[in-house]
Amino acid sequence: MFLKFLYLLALFNFCRCSIGDKSPYYERCLLTCEKDFCGAGGDDFIDGYSQPLHLRLSLWSCRDECKYGCMWKTVDQFTARNWRIPQFYGKWPFVRIFGIQExxxxxxxxxxxxxxxxxxxxxxxxxxxxxxxxxxxxxxxxxxxxxxxxxxxxxxxxxxxxxxxxxxxxxxxxxxxxxxxxxxxxxxxxxxxxxxxxxxxxxxxxxxxxxxxxxxxxxxxxxxxxxxxxxxxxxxxxxxxxxxxxxxxxxxxxxxxxxxxxxxxxxxxxxxxxxxxxxxxxxxxxxxxxxxxxxxxxxxxxxxxxxxxxxxxxxxxxxxxxxxx
Incomplete structure (x- = not known):
């Protein structure tokens, strides 16, 4: 019974919606970033931006970079209002180190x-x-x-x-x-x-x-x-x-x-x-x-x-x- 209880709690945590990537602020930020900095498909950068080597090696596309940047802007907006830190796409926000997500x-x-x-x-x-x-x-x-x-x-x-x-x-x-x-x-x-x-x-x-x-x-x-x-x-x-x-x-x-x-x-x-x-x-x-x-x-x-x-x-x-x- 106890293990079943743990399972239900874990399943509940897993199924919760990620309010961060669903927030209007994040969606507007992502749309603007991709429009201003990304080429067709969202993989390449425009305006000759040279991505650091460690990010290229870890396959961070332009769209990924926009997601990462907008994630922190959204976190700042939430914390400024004393709201609970949101998840994004089912994950908590983590500081990226040398291209490593977690x-x-x-x-x-x-x-x-x-x-x-x-x-x-x-x-x-x-x-x-x-x-x-x-x-x-x-x-x-x-x-x-x-x-x-x-x-x-x-x-x-x-x-x-x-x-x-x-x-x-x-x-x-x-x-x-x-x-x-x-x-x-x-x-x-x-x-x-x-x-x-x-x-x-x-x-x-x-x-x-x-x-x-x-x-x-x-x-x-x-x-x-x-x-x-x-x-x-x-x-x-x-x-x-x-x-x-x-x-x-x-x-x-x-x-x-x-x-x-x-x-x-x-x-x-x-x-x-x-x-x-x-x-x-x-x-x-x-x-x-x-x-x-x-x-x-x-x-x-x-x-x-x-x-x-x-x-x-x-x-x-x-x-x-x-x-x-």
């Missing part, structure tokens, strides 16, 4: 990428390659790193393509967490051919959903509901498995804390507030909060691989002993 979210997304890389390096140093499920955590790392890279790209420059990749890769993180959970918790129960079939199913499901997102006319509510449903199932399953195995595997508290804190920091996505100093919004702080949790899940992975290897070696010894006898 600098804090970019930095914190790259921080998550960095932590994944550092932790998989630590994992490889202390876990033997022949350990059970050694491969699984590399798949997890690869998919997460790919997703955080595209998260950085999207927050750096919001385009239809980077938005698609951000949505698809965010879903890939949700899906790979579910996949890792199923492979680990059902290890020893699933026959090999069933585990292979499960892998094919997850790949096909992800490909199908990515194609659906690529249509550009998808249901945002359905996409969010699907993410929440899979994420909730994964969290409940991980937590239940951890509680069940806490006596035999004391280290599983790390997994339980990981899923609990992941749900807790999700509250930052619900608390949609204007950014502090026009840099730090709650979404960027959510990215910051997830970085330390990466350390926790890899610490669990290291302990779990050590445990599985120990059990496997004990089983081999027992089999040899029984054959000798």
């Amino acid at each position: 600098p804090a979210s970019v930095v914190f997304s790259l921080l998550n990428l960095y932590v994944h890389i550092k932790m998989i390096q630590k994992f490889r140093k202390v876990v033997r390659p022949d350990s059970p499920l050694f491969w699984l955590w590399h798949v997890f790392c690869l998919i997460c790193c790919h997703a955080w890279l595209w998260s950085s790209a999207f927050h750096a420059r919001d385009t239809p393509f980077t938005e698609l990749m951000d949505y698809a890769c965010a879903f890939s993180i949700i899906l790979v967490n579910c996949y890792v959970m199923l492979i680990r918790t059902l290890r020893g129960i699933l026959p090999r051919f069933v585990a292979t079939g499960l892998s094919v199913f997850f790949l096909a499901f992800f490909a199908n959903h990515s194609v659906y997102l690529g249509t550009g006319d998808f249901d945002y509510g359905y996409n969010m509901e699907l993410n929440v449903l899979i994420g909730t199932f994964t969290a409940i399953s991980w937590f239940s498995w951890s509680v069940y195995n806490k006596d035999r595997q004391p280290y599983v508290w790390k997994c339980a804390i990981y899923v609990s804190l992941t749900g807790l920091v999700l509250l930052l996505e619900v608390l949609d507030r204007p950014p502090f100093f026009y840099l730090f919004d709650t979404h960027s702080l959510w990215h910051l909060a997830t970085a330390p949790l990466v350390v926790l899940i890899y610490s669990f992975a290291i302990d779990d691989c050590h445990y599985l290897r120990k059990i496997e070696l004990e089983q081999v010894k027992d089999d040899l002993k029984s054959k000798i006898e």
Whole structure:
């Protein structure tokens, strides 16, 4: 019920109209700017204006520049009247730094990428390659790193393509967490051919959903509901498995804390507030909060691989002993 409540609040925040770009002042400003400074189509500048190199490299067109300039003029008009800071096209106004639209979210997304890389390096140093499920955590790392890279790209420059990749890769993180959970918790129960079939199913499901997102006319509510449903199932399953195995595997508290804190920091996505100093919004702080949790899940992975290897070696010894006898 609580997670359903979070979902409804997040959906409510998402569906609110952006009064900034709908305001008459903004619309007049944008119309005048494009008329005075932009050529046909709104991409090129007229009157020989030379755009700074970093803005050209980040593909800021004349129309984009007009939107950015008029956004701040509109914000000034709102704040001068003590009105609430408005959103524009579903986003809060952010200070652009070297052409990067949301600098804090970019930095914190790259921080998550960095932590994944550092932790998989630590994992490889202390876990033997022949350990059970050694491969699984590399798949997890690869998919997460790919997703955080595209998260950085999207927050750096919001385009239809980077938005698609951000949505698809965010879903890939949700899906790979579910996949890792199923492979680990059902290890020893699933026959090999069933585990292979499960892998094919997850790949096909992800490909199908990515194609659906690529249509550009998808249901945002359905996409969010699907993410929440899979994420909730994964969290409940991980937590239940951890509680069940806490006596035999004391280290599983790390997994339980990981899923609990992941749900807790999700509250930052619900608390949609204007950014502090026009840099730090709650979404960027959510990215910051997830970085330390990466350390926790890899610490669990290291302990779990050590445990599985120990059990496997004990089983081999027992089999040899029984054959000798």
